[in-house]
Every structure is written in C-alpha cells, then in structure tokens.
Amino acid sequence: xxxxxxxxxxxxxxxxxxxxxxxxxxxxxxxxxxxxxxxxxxxxxxxxxxxxxxxxxxxxxxxxxxxxxxxxxxxxxxxxxxxxxxxxxxxxxxxxxxxxxxxxxxxxxxxxxxxxxxxxxxxxxxxxxxxxxxxxxxxxxxxxxxxxxxxxxxxxxxxxxxxxxxxxxxxxxxxxxxxxxxxxxxxxxxxxxxxxxxxxxxxxxxxxxxxxxxxxxxxxxxxxxxxxxxxxxxxxxxxxxxxxxxxxxxxxxxxxxxxxxxxxxxxxxxxxxxxxxxxxxxxxxxxxxxxxxxxxxxxxxxxxxxxxxxxxxxxxxxxxxxxxxxxxxxxxxxxxxxxxxxxxxxxxxxxxxxxxxxxxxxxxxxxxxxxxxxxxxxxxxxxxxxxxxxxxxxxxxxxxxxxxxxxxxxxxxxxxxxxxxxxxxxxxxxxxxxxxxxxxxxxxxxxxxxxxxxxxxxxxxxxxxxxxxxxxxxxxxxxxxxxxxxxxxxxxxxxxxxxxxxxxxxxxxxxxxxxxxxxxxxxxxxxxxxxxxxxxxxxxxxxxxxxxxxxxxxxxxxxxxxxxxxxxxxxxxxxxxxxxxxxxx
Amino acid sequence: xxxxxxxxxxxxxxxxxxxxxxxxxxxxxxxxxxxxxxxxxxxxxxxxxxxxxxxxxxxxxxxxxxxxxxxxxxxxxxxxxxxxxxxxxxxxxxxxxxxxxxxxxxxxxxxxxxxxxxxxxxxxxxxxxxxxxxxxxxxxxxxxxxxxxxxxxxxxxxxxxxxxxxxxxxxxxxxxxxxxxxxxxxxxxxxxxxxxxxxxxxxxxxxxxxxxxxxxxxxxxxxxxxxxxxxxxxxxxxxxxxxxxxxxxxxxxxxxxxxxxxxxxxxxxxxxxxxxxxxx
Numbered sequence: 029x030x031x032x033x034x035x036x037x038x039x040x041x042x043x044x045x046x047x048x049x050x051x052x053x054x055x056x057x058x059x060x061x062x063x064x065x066x067x068x069x070x071x072x073x074x075x076x077x078x079x080x081x082x083x084x085x086x087x088x089x090x091x092x093x094x095x096x097x098x099x100x101x102x103x104x105x106x107x108x109x110x111x112x113x114x115x116x117x118x119x120x121x122x123x124x125x126x127x128x129x130x131x132x133x134x135x136x137x138x139x140x141x142x143x144x145x146x147x148x149x150x151x152x153x154x155x156x157x158x159x160x161x162x163x164x165x166x167x168x169x170x171x172x173x174x175x176x177x178x179x180x181x182x183x184x185x186x187x188x189x190x191x192x193x194x195x196x197x198x199x200x201x202x203x204x205x206x207x208x209x210x211x212x213x214x215x216x217x218x219x220x221x222x223x224x225x226x227x228x229x230x231x232x233x234x235x236x237x238x239x240x241x242x243x244x245x246x247x248x249x250x251x252x253x254x255x256x257x258x259x260x261x262x263x264x265x266x267x268x269x270x271x272x273x274x275x276x277x278x279x280x281x282x283x284x285x286x287x288x289x290x291x292x293x294x295x296x297x298x299x300x301x302x303x304x305x306x307x308x309x310x311x312x313x314x315x316x317x318x319x320x321x322x323x324x325x326x327x328x329x330x331x332x333x334x335x336x337x338x339x340x341x342x343x344x345x346x347x348x349x350x351x352x353x354x355x356x357x358x359x360x361x362x363x364x365x366x367x368x369x370x371x372x373x374x375x376x377x378x379x380x381x382x383x384x385x386x387x388x389x390x391x392x393x394x395x396x397x398x399x400x401x402x403x404x405x406x407x408x409x410x411x412x413x414x415x416x417x418x419x420x421x422x423x424x425x426x427x428x429x430x431x432x433x434x435x436x437x438x439x440x441x442x443x444x445x446x447x448x449x450x451x452x453x454x455x456x457x458x459x460x461x462x463x464x465x466x467x468x469x470x471x472x473x474x475x476x477x478x479x480x481x482x483x484x485x486x487x488x489x490x491x492x493x494x495x496x497x498x499x500x501x502x503x504x505x506x507x508x509x510x511x512x513x514x515x516x517x518x519x520x521x522x523x524x525x526x527x528x529x530x531x532x533x534x535x536x537x538x539x540x541x542x543x544x545x546x547x548x549x550x551x552x553x554x555x556x557x558x559x560x561x562x563x564x565x566x567x568x569x570x571x572x573x574x575x576x577x578x579x580x581x582x583x584x585x586x587x588x589x590x591x592x593x594x595x596x597x598x599x600x601x602x603x604x605x606x607x608x609x610x611x612x613x
Numbered sequence: 614x615x616x617x618x619x620x621x622x623x624x625x626x627x628x629x630x631x632x633x634x635x636x637x638x639x640x641x642x643x644x645x646x647x648x649x650x651x652x653x654x655x656x657x658x659x660x661x662x663x664x665x666x667x668x669x670x671x672x673x674x675x676x677x678x679x680x681x682x683x684x685x686x687x688x689x690x691x692x693x694x695x696x697x698x699x700x701x702x703x704x705x706x707x708x709x710x711x712x713x714x715x716x717x718x719x720x721x722x723x724x725x726x727x728x729x730x731x732x733x734x735x736x737x738x739x740x741x742x743x744x745x746x747x748x749x750x751x752x753x754x755x756x757x758x759x760x761x762x763x764x765x766x767x768x769x770x771x772x773x774x775x776x777x778x779x780x781x782x783x784x785x786x787x788x789x790x791x792x793x794x795x796x797x798x799x800x801x802x803x804x805x806x807x808x809x810x811x812x813x814x815x816x817x818x819x820x821x822x823x824x825x826x827x828x829x830x831x832x833x834x835x836x837x838x839x840x841x842x843x844x845x846x847x848x849x850x851x852x853x854x855x856x857x858x859x860x861x862x863x864x865x866x867x868x869x870x871x872x873x874x875x876x877x878x879x880x881x882x883x884x885x886x887x888x889x890x891x892x893x
Contacts, residue, residue: 359774363854381772388774391734392854532771564776566854 034081040089042118043111048096049089049119053081058155058327059124060084060319063116065135065162066249067210067218067242069095071235072134075312076319083320084130087123091115091137093244095237107247109143109165109256116144120153128155130323131268134308136248138162146264146292156326157266158319160273161305163285165252167292169260171285190282200249207243215239225279227518228309229473269295269331271322273315275303295331297322298341302579303475303518310518311474313423317345335393337367339573344369345395349417349424351404351461352431354381356531357481360569361428362386366394368573370426373417377403377431396421404431404457414464423472426576429461430481432500434537436550436611439494441541447495449538454499455506462510466519475518477576480507484527484589487596489607495540500525504582511581520579526568527589528561539613550613557612626865628719629791629844630880633863637883639663640710640725647729649704653678653697656710664714671800673713673720673791673810684709684726684735684857686781696805707735707856713791713810713846720791720810722846724861725884738851738858741773743889745849746860746878753840753866753876759830760837763787766849767832778852779859780832788847790817790828791863840866840876860885 036051050070060080062073070088077086092115093099093107100106120129131154133141142164144150145157163171175187200206209215215238222228234241270293274283283300290296299318303311321344325333335344348365352358354376362372366389374389374397376382382399389397398421402409417424435442435450458480469476483500485493507523514521534554539547563586571585584593595603643659656678664676679686680700684707689695702708706729713722728735745766752762766787770777779787794809801808817828827835830845848861863879 355771363774367854384772384774388737388853391737 038122040118040122043100043114045092045100045115046098047089047092047115047119049087049123051088051123052077052086053084055085055123057083057085058323059087059120059127059129060323061087061089061116061120061123061129061131063131063133063137063141064088064091064094065133065137065139066245067234067238068135068137069235069237069241071095071233072306072308074233076132076308076316079312079316080319084323085124087119087129089115089119091140091245093247094241095235099244103244103247105251107244107251109140109252112140113144113147113150116140117150117153128153128268130154130156130158130319130326132158132160132319133162134160135162135305136245139165139248139252142167142264142266145266145268145270146261148267151267154268156269156271156323156331158271158273158322160307160315161275161278161281163281164264164292165256166260166264167289168285169257171288172257173260174288186282186284190285193280193282196280197249197253200246201254206246210242210246211239215242218242222306226304226306226310228306231309233309264292266293266295269297269322269326271297271299271318271333273299273301273307273318275305275307275311276300277302277304280305297333299344300341301475302520313472313474314346314425321345333369335367335369337364337369337393338570339577340368342368342577343426343573346370346425347373347422348426348428349373349375349465350428350430351375351402351457352481353385354378356533357526357529357565357568357572358428358430359385360565361430361572362389362397363392364566364569364573365426366390366392366397369393369395371395371421372397373400373421373424374398375400375402375404375413375431377401403453404429404460405452407456407460410457410460410464414468417465418468423468423474424465424476425469426477426479427461427465427469428479428481428572429458429503430479431457432481432483432533434533435496435540436492436537436554436613437495437540437542438492442495443540446538446540450495450499451502454496455502458503458506462506466510466514469519470514470517473517477520477522477579478507478510478514479522479524479572479576480504482507482523482525484525484584484586484592486523486525488589488592488603490611491608492611508581520576522572522575522580523582524568524572524575525582525584525589525593527563527584527586527592528558529563529565529568529586530558530561531565534558553613622867626879628717628793629721629863632714632716632719633721633723633880634882635664635667635669635716636712636714636721636723637725639667639712639714640723641884643710644708644725644727647702647708649702649729651702652699653680653683654699656680656702656708657697660710660712664712667716669714669716671715671794671796671809672802672805672807673715673722673794674807675802675805676710676712677805679709679711679857681706681708682855685776685852685855686778686857687852687855689781692783692804702729704730705732707732707858709857709859711859711861715794715796715807715810718793718796720794721863722789722791722848722861724848724850724859726858726860732856734853734856735858738775738853738856739860739885739888740892741775742849742851742858742860742885744769744773745851746886749847749849749864750876750878753864754872756839756875758837758839760832760834763830763832763836770849770851773851774853776852777850778857779848779850782848782850784829784831784833786829786831787849788830788845788864790814790841791844791846792817842866842868844879 090097353374374385379401386397386399485497486500486504511521660676850859
C-alpha cells in the first residue's frame with residue numbers, strides 16, 4: 029500500500045539518520061504532523077491523511093529505523109526519546125519553519141509526542157497535540173508509583189490489569205528473540221492477525237518493510253521504557269492543548285491510565301470511542317472529524333472542546349438521527365445527544381415540530397442540527413431520506429428508531445386497517461430505518477449504533493394491547509437478531525423498553541371499537557393517568573445514551589418496566605394474570 | 614393599552630401599577646448590580662434593601678433569587694428549596710429575581726429573568742413566553758375555565774419543547790390572586806410570606822370555597838371555574854434542560870361584558886414586553 033497521489037516526498041537528515049517525510053495538501057494551511065506507532069510505518073495514516081488533506085497541510089514521516097527512513101548505528105541507544113525529539117524538530121523545521129504544527133500521534137507515535145509536548149525545547153513549535161493509544165512514559169511512571177505507594181483494592185486492581193495488558197513489553201525486552209520472530213513467522217502472520225483480532229480492513233497494509241520496522245522498533249522499548257518508568261520526569265507538563273482519544277477496546281492499554289491526566293494537562297479535551305487499538309485504520313472517519321474539529325478550534329483560539337452534556341467525550345461531533353423527534357421521548361433524546369455535542373437529524377412527520385427540535389438542539393449544544401419531515405412508514409420517503417442524509421450530512425453514527433403510535437382495545441375490535449397502521453409505523457418504520465441507515469453503517473465498516481424504541485408491552489402481555497404489544501415485541505426481537513448479525517461489524521443494537529412515560533403518545537393513541545367521543549374521553553383519561561405517573565421522557569433519553577455507551581442489549585426503563593421484565597423471566601404466570609386485568613379507562 | 618372602564622377603577626389600579634413598576638425597577642437595578650460570585654442570598658438581600666429604602670414595609674412574600682439550574686427548579690422536592698442559597702453566580706448563568714412587595718397597601722408580585730452575559734437558551738425561552746402572555750389573556754377574555762387555560766398553557770409549553778416549571782410552586786399554581794393589604798405597624802412573616810397577605814388569601818379561599826372558586830389558579834379541580842374578577846399575579850414558568858425563565862405580572866379581570874374590558878394586563882410597559890416589542 030502506498031500513500032495517495034499528490035504526495036510530495038523529501039528526505040530530512042538529522043543526527044546520523046535520514047528521515048523519509050511525506051506531505052499532502054496546501055502548505056499554506058495549518059500543518060498537521062502524523063506520527064506512527066509500533067510496529068507501523070507512516071502508511072498506517074493513509075486513510076486519515078487523505079481525509080485531512082483537503083483542509084490541512086498534512087505531514088507524515090517514518091520514525092528512524094522504520095519504513096524508508098534509515099536506522100541509527102548502533103541500534104542500542106539510538107532510539108531514546110531525546111533523539112526522537114531531535115528528529116521531530118528537524119522535520120518540523122523543514123516543513124513548517126514559521127508556524128507551530130498540530131501534532132497527532134498513535135501508539136509509540138503518541139508516546140514520543142508526549143515527550144515532544146512536555147519538554148521545554150519544543151515550546152512554541154507545537155500548537156496542539158492529539159494523542160491516541162500511547163501514554164507519556166513519565167505520566168505512566170507516576171501512575172505506577174502512585175498505585176504502588178497507596179495500593180487500595182481498586183488501584184491495585186488497575187495496576188494488575190495494566191500489568192497483564194503489558195505482556196508484550198516484557199517480551200520485547202528479551203534479547204534477539206523478538207527480532208527473530210518478526211523476521212520469521214510473526215512478520216508473515218501479522219497482517220492476518222490484525223485483521224482477525226483487531227478488525228482492521230485488509231487493504232494492503234502493513235507494507236513490506238514490516239519485519240525490519242518491527243525488529244528495529246524493539247529498541248524503542250529497550251531504550252526508554254525501563255529508564256523512564258523507574259525515574260519519571262517530575263516536570264512533564266504539556267505546554268500545548270491536548271486532545272486525548274481513548275479506544276475503549278484497547279487490548280494493550282487500560283483507559284484508567286489517563287485518570288489523573290488533568291494534573292499534567294491543563295487544557296485537555298477527552299474523547300472515547302468503542303474500538304480496538306488500531307483506530308487510524310479502523311475508524312479513520314471519526315478520527316479525522318475529531319482532529320479537524322480540534323485543530324480548527326485551537327486555530328480559532330478555543331483550546332478545549334467540550335459540550336455541556338453527559339457523554340460529550342463519546343458523542344461529540346457524531347451524526348445522530350432520531351425518528352419521531354417532534355415530541356416525547358424522541359425530542360428528549362435529540363436534546364440529550366445535542367447536549368453531548370452530537371450533530372442531530374430530527375425526523376418527524378410533523379414538519380413544525382421537527383424544525384422546533386432541530387432549532388432547540390442547536391441552542392443546547394449541537395454544532396449542527398437539521399429537521400426532516402418524513403413518515404417512517406413510507407418506504408419511498410425513507411429511502412429518499414437515507415440518500416439525502418448520506419449525501420448531505422454523512423453516514424449516521426447513532427440511529428434512534430423511535431417513532432411509534434399507540435393503539436388500544438380488544439383484538440376483535442381492532443380492524444385490519446388499525447393493524448396495518450400500527451405495524452406500518454411501529455414495526456415497518458423500524459425495519460426501514462435499520463435497513464437503510466444500518467446498511468450505510470455496515471458498508472462504511474467503522475462501527476455505529478442502532479437504538480430501537482420497543483416498549484414494556486413487548487414482554488408484558490395485556491388484553492387491551494394486542495396490536496401494540498405485537499408490534500413492540502417484533503421490534504424487540506428484531507433488535508436482538510440484528511444485534512447478533514451486526515456484532516461482528518462493531519455495530520451495536522439496543523432495544524429500549526419504556527413503561528408509562530409522560531408523553532403525548534396518549535393523546536394521539538387510537539382506541540379500537542369505540543366511538544369518537546369515547547375515544548377522546550379515553551385519550552384524556554390515559555393522558556391524565558400518565559401525567560399522574562409523571563415519568564419524564566428526559567430520563568428515557570438518558571437511558572438511551574447510556575445504552576449506546578455501554579452497548580446494552582435490552583434496557584427496560586421505569587420501575588414498572590423493570591419489574592415486568594424481571595417477572596417475565598421469573599414468574600411468567602403472574603405476568604399472564606396481570607395481562608387479564610381490565611385497564612382502568 | 615386598554616384603559617380601565619371607569620375612573621374609580623383606574624384610581625385603584627394606579628396604586629397597583631405604581632408598586633408593580635417599583636418592583637420591576639428594583640429587579641432591573643439589582644440585575645444590573647449582579648456580578649460573578651454574588652450569591653442568591655446576597656441578591657435577595659439587595660432586592661429587600663432596595664425596596665425598603667423606597668418605603669416598602671410589608672411583603673406578600675420576601676424576595677427570591679434563583680441562579681443557574683435552580684431557575685428551572687432542578688431537583689426541587691420540598692418548598693424550602695425555593696429559598697435563596699449560597700449558590701454563586703457565574704458568567705453566562707441564568708437568574709430569576711422574584712419579589713412581592715406591598716407598598717401603600719397595594720401588592721405586586723413580579724418575576725424577572727435574566728442572565729449574566731449572554732445566554733441564548735434563556736433568550737429563546739423569554740421570547741417564547743410572549744405566546745403564553747397572549748394565550749392567557751385571550752382565553753381569560755373568552756371566559757374559559759381557569760383549569761382549561763392552565764392545560765392549554767401546558768400544551769403550548771410541550772409543543773414548544775419545554776417543561777412546565779410553575780408546577781413546582783405550591784399547589785402547582787400558574788397564578789394567584791393579589792389584593793389590597795391593610796397596613797399594620799407589625800406584620801410578621803411565615804416562611805417568607807407576609808401574614809397580612811396570607812390572611813387576605815385565606816379569606817379569599819374561604820369565600821371562594823363557598824362560591825365555587827379559588828384564589829389559586831391550579832391544574833386541579835378547584836380551579837375549574839371561569840376567571841374570578843380581581844387582580845391575578847400570573848407567572849408562567851418555562852424550564853428547558855437546566856435553564857428556566859418566567860415573567861410575573863398582574864392581570865386585571867373585571868366583570869365587564871366588553872371582552873376588551875373584561876381582562877387586561879395591568880401595565881404593558883414592563884421590561885419583558887418592551888423587549889418583545891424591540892425584537893419585532
């Protein structure tokens with residue numbers, strides 16, 4: 029795999045080695061320097077760099093001993109952080125002599141970038157730093173020392189956990205064997221291992237230089253790890269704003285490592301994403317979006333990017349589509365995502381209500397929000413919507429299929445027309461959503477999440493809710509099946525099962541088998557009962573965000589929904605007895 | 614603005630208008646003096662002192678001040694939480710000042726929303742309160758039942774995307790009656806409420822109970838009656854994700870057959886009304 033067309037290459041000589049430096053994009057734009065990790069070469073950034081190149085002057089270089097840069101002689105002692113800092117400064121002086129650069133590092137690229145951003149001699153040369161999967165060895169040293177000094181059960185557990193994840197570091201300290209392995213079988217098996225265990229796409233990377241890169245790179249560990257962890261610097265404070273991107277499924281680094289980071293970094297922006305270690309390859313869209321946002325905001329003078337709401341680290345900048353967003357749970361969910369800094373598409377069949385949701389979403393923190401008027405049961409309209417969203421706003425990161433209508437009454441009073449209506453919206457609406465937007469997610473191959481609003485009626489039978497309960501039970505099962513199918517692609521599916529929530533579903537619900545006046549009366553009566561119950565939709569919205577963050581499968585919300593869920597497993601007969609009760613209407 | 618039917622009425626109203634203006638002047642003066650670090654208690658004291666200096670001796674209720682998410686009554690469970698706390702004002706924070714002074718026997722009850730620096734969410738809430746002021750006046754003139762009007766206000770709030778926060782007030786009232794208060798040398802206060810005013814309210818409640826109306830405009834059955842002539846301090850209070858906004862002012866309800874004269878706002882020259890006019 030090679031870098032993109034239009035890449036300009038140059039060679040920079042420094043401290044006895046020659047570094048291979050590649051540049052993309054307009055040099056008059058802010059410079060973004062991408063530093064690769066171990067065992068990698070600069071080509072690991074191909075996908076990210078191509079996405080950043082329209083906005084920025086993107087610079088990549090092979091770390092000494094890697095890719096097409098030469099290795100120091102002798103290797104021992106040639107990879108110290110001091111020498112890596114010399115290399116970085118030489119590259120930066122060559123590509124951006126007048127302006128400070130925005131630094132981005134992954135894995136060992138991040139480890140060395142932490143050194144760059146915390147030593148005095150680079151001050152004024154770095155405008156910002158985006159770190160992924162690579163802690164500062166000094167911070168790490170203090171982290172270990174602190175936990176050894178005061179090993180409370182929790183802290184001792186954190187220490188042991190990271191200790192186990194670091195097995196490969198110990199292995200790399202054995203002499204000669206790692207080099208032999210890399211030049212032999214490991215180097216051959218590595219690409220397949222990455223695809224299977226790390227879920228990276230098979231796109232021709234790693235390059236043919238992998239065995240040498242990996243063999244040379246062992247000296248990164250041997251020259252620095254023991255020395256720094258034993259005697260961490262006490263002045264390792266970052267002099268530039270830092271954006272920390274933490275993949276939550278990292279097999280090598282615990283997210284706890286960054287717990288005390290605010291102590292070292294006064295201007296810190298935190299991001300998390302559910303992915304494994306090699307995010308530059310598995311999540312290039314998300315990374316380039318976050319890097320773009322961070323660099324742009326630092327250039328504009330805002331050094332910390334933070335939305336006011338909960339889970340802002342996770343949803344900041346993501347694209348969230350909510351159906352039925354004109355009222356109730358959908359609207360509250362749109363607002364909750366907006367507060368977390370997500371970009372929101374509010375879909376509702378009521379144009380005015382959708383517009384209102386979008387407008388208020390922008391007010392509470394969404395960088396962008398749009399309203400779309402669509403009836404989710406209309407297949408063609410949904411297809412059009414999917415095309416439009418993909419073309420204009422991008423691929424949806426979180427899809428919330430929430431639109432639904434209520435229908436009560438006896439089975440024999442429910443006409444085929446009633447059935448069609450409730451299934452069209454409650455079930456087909458969800459099917460269309462999953463089918464169209466889920467497909468886009470799956471095709472992008474960079475994960476995502478689907479939330480379907482089912483109901484407690486999905487597992488709590490009731491003599492008065494045969495049609496509604498059927499539609500919601502179908503949604504629940506659809507979610508479970510889809511969850512199984514999409515699990516391998518990093519796409520989570522959650523079913524939310526709310527009980528009685530105070531929304532206007534009651535005043536629009538249909539009651540089969542009664543006249544218009546009686547229907548009005550029952551609507552009013554249910555609305556009053558739900559009002560007395562007074563469970564706010566905002567709490568359901570919080571549960572939805574939590575479900576996405578934790579990737580929960582089935583989430584009953586409200587105590588009665590949780591109780592019924594428990595009973596459906598422990599005492600289903602009692603639940604059936606409840607189903608026979610006449611609702612108090 | 615609609616003027617009162619006869620001069621006797623307008624003479625009576627003049628006193629109320631004067632104290633309502635005085636209270637709004639106080640709110641604007643205190644709001645202008647708020648700065649980062651001021652606590653709710655200090656803001657409440659500033660209002661009290663400002664009004665005392667200008668001759669206010671009795672209160673319907675003592676001044677309140679709410680900062681930050683307390684403007685939306687987030688997490689309020691018991692009425693004691695309405696009282697000012699040591700929460701400090703920060704830049705961008707919304708605040709609400711609420712006071713009910715009695716001046717020369719006339720009561721006012723006002724609410725003033727603002728923020729320290731720009732707060733676009735609260736600006737939006739305030740702008741959206743205009744529709745509520747119009748809705749309330751229109752439906753009172755139509756002589757709709759107070760309970761129905763309450764529900765219509767509720768529905769409008771939901772449509773706007775907001776939560777009803779006047780629900781948090783005692784009895785969930787959107788409004789309550791105010792009246793002349795006899796001036797006594799000594800008027801103790803119970804939980805911040807003047808005893809003279811409470812006495813008036815209790816007397817109204819007793820009358821109303823016999824005649825089928827209530828001085829409290831609530832969502833409950835006891836408010837299921839057409840608007841009772843008198844002065845109503847109306848206070849719709851919107852909440853939206855930790856930001857609240859309200860206005861409170863006196864609505865005059867008469868028994869006139871002419872709809873224009875049957876109900877009107879005591880004064881249209883108030884800060885929030887002026888603001889809406891400017892924005893147009």
